[in-house]
Amino acid sequence: MTAHSEIETAANGDTRDRQCETHGAYPQTFISREPGRGFWMGRCEPCHAERQAESERRQRLQTIWELHGAAQIPERYRHARFGNCAPTTALQRAAMKTCREYVDGADDNIAQGVCLTLVGPPGTGKTYLLCAIAHALIEERVQRVRYASMADLLATVKGCWAWHGDSDAAQCFVRARVLLLDEVWMPTDERARESMMTVLDVRYRQRFPTLIATNLTAQQLTDAFGERFVDRLREGGRVLPLDGKSMRSACT
Ligand SMILES: Nc1ncnc2c1ncn2[C@@H]1O[C@H](COP(=O)(O)OP(=O)(O)OP(=O)(O)O)[C@@H](O)[C@H]1O
Numbered sequence: 001m002t003a004h005s006e007i008e009t010a011a012n013g014d015t016r017d018r019q020c021e022t023h024g025a026y027p028q029t030f031i032s033r034e035p036g037r038g039f040w041m042g043r044c045e046p047c048h049a050e051r052q053a054e055s056e057r058r059q060r061l062q063t064i065w066e067l068h069g070a071a072q073i074p075e076r077y078r079h080a081r082f083g084n085c086a087p088t089t090a091l092q093r094a095a096m097k098t099c100r101e102y103v104d105g106a107d108d109n110i111a112q113g114v115c116l117t118l119v120g121p122p123g124t125g126k127t128y129l130l131c132a133i134a135h136a137l138i139e140e141r142v143q144r145v146r147y148a149s150m151a152d153l154l155a156t157v158k159g160c161w162a163w164h165g166d167s168d169a170a171q172c173f174v175r176a177r178v179l180l181l182d183e184v185w186m187p188t189d190e191r192a193r194e195s196m197m198t199v200l201d202v203r204y205r206q207r208f209p210t211l212i213a214t215n216l217t218a219q220q221l222t223d224a225f226g227e228r229f230v231d232r233l234r235e236g237g238r239v240l241p242l243d244g245k246s247m248r249s250a251c252t
C-alpha cells in the first residue's frame with residue numbers, strides 16, 4: 001500500500017507500526033481533522049535521543065571552544081592539566097590536590113565565591129596550577145573563566161577608573177565567573193592599588209571567585225594591598241604555599 005492510499009483510507013487515531021533498521025518497530029498514529037487528509041505522527045525514540053545527544057555534544061564542544069578563546073590562557077601553559085601535572089615537593093602535591101578538589105567541588109566553590117591564593121617563589125608551579133584549574137573548569141564544568149596577569153589587568157583598566165562598571169574593556173575582569181589573576185606584585189602607585197581593590201571588591205560583592213598567584217608572602221600581600229584586600233580573599237578561601245627549586249631549568 002502506498003503512503004498516498006494510506007492517507008486516504010486512514011482515519012484520525014489509526015495506528016500502525018514502522019520499522020527502524022537499528023531499533024525495530026515503533027508506533028505511529030494518524031492525525032486528521034478532515035476525512036482524507038492528515039499525517040502520521042510518531043518517531044523512533046532511540047534514534048531521536050541519539051540525534052539529540054549528538055547535537056548536545058556538538059553544542060558543548062562549540063561552547064568549550066569559545067570559552068577556551070575567551071579565557072586567554074597563555075600559549076606556554078596550553079598543556080597544563082592535572083593529568084600532566086608532576087609536582088616535585090610535598091607542598092606542591094598538597095597544592096595540586098587542593099586545586100583539583102576546588103574543581104571537583106566547583107558548583108559549591110563558585111556559587112560561594114571561594115578564592116584561592118597561591119604563594120611561593122619563582123618557578124614552583126603557580127601559573128601551571130592556575131592554568132590547570134582554568135582548563136578543568138572549562139572542559140569539565142563549562143565555566144567562563146578569564147586568565148590575566150596583574151599587569152594585563154592594570155594596562156586594561158588604566159584610564160577606565162573611577163569605576164562605574166561602564167568600561168567594556170574592564171568589564172571582562174568583573175564578568176568572568178572565575179578570574180585567575182597571575183603575577184600579582186607590589187603595585188607601583190596608588191592608582192594600581194585602587195584598581196586591584198576595585199576589581200576584587202566588585203567580584204567579592206557578586207560572590208565571583210578570584211584565584212591569585214603571587215611571589216609575595218601573605219604578609220607582603222597585606223602590606224602591598226591592605227587588609228581589606230586580603231580579607232576578601234580569605235573569607236572562605238585558602239592560601240596555598242608552594243616551595244621548591246625553580247622547575248624552569250628542568251624545562252628548558
Ligand atoms: N606541576 C607541574 N607539572 C609539570 N610542569 C610544571 C609543573 N609546575 C610547573 N611546571 C613547569 O615549570 C615551569 C615553571 O612553572 P610556573 O611558570 O607555573 O611557575 P610560577 O610559580 O608561576 O613562577 P613565577 O613565580 O616566576 O611566575 C613552567 O615551564 C611550567 O610549565
Ligand SMILES: [Mg+2]
Pocket residue numbers: 126127128182183213
Ligand atoms: Mg607564574
Ligand SMILES: [Zn+2]
Pocket residue numbers: 020021022023024044045046047048
Ligand atoms: Zn531507531
